[in-house]
Amino acid sequence: MTACVHYQRHDDIGVICIDNPPVNALGHAVRSGLLDSLDEGLNDDGARALVLMAKGRTFIAGADIREFGKPPRQPILPEVVARLEASAKPLVAVLHGTALGGGLEVALGCHYRVALPGTRVGLPEVKLGLLPGAGGTQRLPRLVGVDNALELITSGRFVPAEEALALGIIDALDENDVPLVAGLGAARAILKGLRTSRRTGELPAPAADPEAIARHRARLEVEVPELFSPFRCIEAIEASTDTRFDEGLRRERELFLACMDSPQRAGLIHAFFAARAPHKVPEASQPPALTHIALIGEHPLFQRFKGQADRAGIELTDQPAKTTQACLVAPGDSPANCPDTCLRIALLPVEHNDRLKDLNADLVLVIPPQGTLLELVATGASADQQQAAADALKALRQDVVVSRHQSLLAALYHAANTAPDDHVAAMQAASLTLAKQGHCYRSSDIDLLAVEALGYPRHLGGPHHQATLTASATSETSP
Structure with missing residues (x-):
């Protein structure tokens, strides 16, 4: 099994744990490890439910930036999320720190989401000239409606846990500060019938909201008329209302690839990397601190x-x-x-x-x-x-x-x-x-x-x- 994802059973609950410091980014090893651990949990006859969590200071903070600009390696994230959602056993995601981009899309593919205090979630791909490409534009509207999904995805803003609960992005807040304890508690409640798990992709398509779509498009035409990806986000979200789920995913993929091919995506990612360590002097060693x-x-x-x-x-x-x-x-x-x-x-x-x-x-x-x-x-x-x-x-x-x-x-x-x-x-x-x-x-x-x-x-x-x-x-x- 891939070293950065592990499976272990706690009584009758199987736990899939990501351990890929510093931010549990969704690199190839993590994606592969998730599928290996999922298979292990599904084949474990002693596990009646599964929990997905992460070690360290955060859940999954997004994609692995080391893979930016490189050809995708199998399994790609949409496949991983689809496999998680298809789990025959209830699958609980425990969020802490941040669940951003692909990290939130992984959580949306799980059947129940519980967050610890201080958690923030979001789909900030638009800031890199992209759109959520692993089902985010299709699953989020099914939970929060078209208007809210348009605002969250076209802005890319981070949402605090309390607001995420009110919107329906997460199902519960747990005051416990230990992800394992929160996950086991939610899974046991589901097995006892005290909480209800569900597959997001099987929820009814959100109601069409042409007024909201027109309003957000008009706003973007004033605020960022020169940008490409925000308008593709609108098209992808709109597709969630008038097509079957699988057709919506197909349309999302088309629009995601169009964004990938856009020169703006390259420019925004270049600007992202430029901001990573501009205070570092290449010739410097380890100077004494100025205190x-x-x-x-x-x-x-x-x-x-x-x-x-x-x-x-x-x-x-x-x-x-x-x-x-x-x-x-x-x-x-x-x-x-x-x-x-x-x-x-x-x-x-x-x-x-x-x-x-x-x-x-x-x-x-x-x-x-x-x-x-x-x-x-x-x-x-x-x-x-x-x-x-x-x-x-x-x-x-x-x-x-x-x-x-x-x-x-x-x-x-x-x-x-x-x-x-x-x-x-x-x-x-x-x-x-x-x-x-x-x-x-x-x-x-x-x-x-x-x-x-x-x-x-x-x-x-x-x-x-x-x-x-x-x-x-x-x-x-x-x-």
Whole structure:
């Protein structure tokens, strides 16, 4: 049996347990293991009911990102969910932490869903240019109705357990904080006839709701007219109302594959990966943590940092002391009173980037005109020093992109403002120059800053991503 999924019987209840840290992602080994364990449970004559649960801090948080962009391997998720739903024995899913994307679709394929306190569920595939492709657009409307399904799937938002219970996504909340105990309790209640299990796919098709469909389509045409997948989500949900369940699944698959083929899907997934670790300096080792930082001057960021300091284990002071390791200096203030042994980090609004060379600082924290993502530029600091500062900012709940010598954000900002009528093309041209100059550690960092701080369209993936695609297409079609 696959090592990351195990089967064990507790009296007359068989338990299928996923153990694939850190988030029990639905990689090939998990999908295969689920089917192997399901078969073992179904063939176990001593098991009258089955429980599906997961170890660790969460249920299934979604797909395995390591498989993104690769050819699918059997068994694919729709097949796994269909097999779970077809189980001849009652099958209880126990949710804790998060049940997202394919994780929620797995749960929807089970016959009863119980959640622990603090659980959140959702189908966020639309944020990656996709739609739920393992029956989510067909099973969810059967539980919550068309209007609610449209809102949840086209927004991709996470739903707290209490709301999920009220909507009908889950069947019960269990105050116990141990998934195994909650699952065994629900399974025994079903065997005693105290609770009722059901196959979601066998529920009646949801009532047609053309008014809701028209309303959500009109909303999306105002909010995201340029996007592809939200409108395919509407079509898939609409199919749940006027076709048989198997026909609805077929239509969902067609629309899912259309989204997979969309350039927007590639762009949104590129943007997703770009945001994974932009604070990491490739050349850095394991620098000592910065735990004593002086905040020189006044800035709104400082108040936010003070609210996170205790949790981060960082002592913040208004003036340097003997133990101070770094000084964070507000715009317009001078780091003159910072000891020479301290790392000097100057805050600088992006529109004042012309002052960067004049700052007496080892690092410059560039602040954009919008958004919360900042850029940490190494102007004199070593790789380890920059990493230590980036780690401290992350501990204070501040997202940063690291760069060196010159500000990527400032160059993109200047390009966009120089050509306001065609700022997208201007940022694309600037991104190619920035990548060649070597000021970025990763070209994806350019894309992330443009998307999060300067409003570059996310579905295009970022200016460097798009410019590279354009250049490649041009070279392929040139004589």
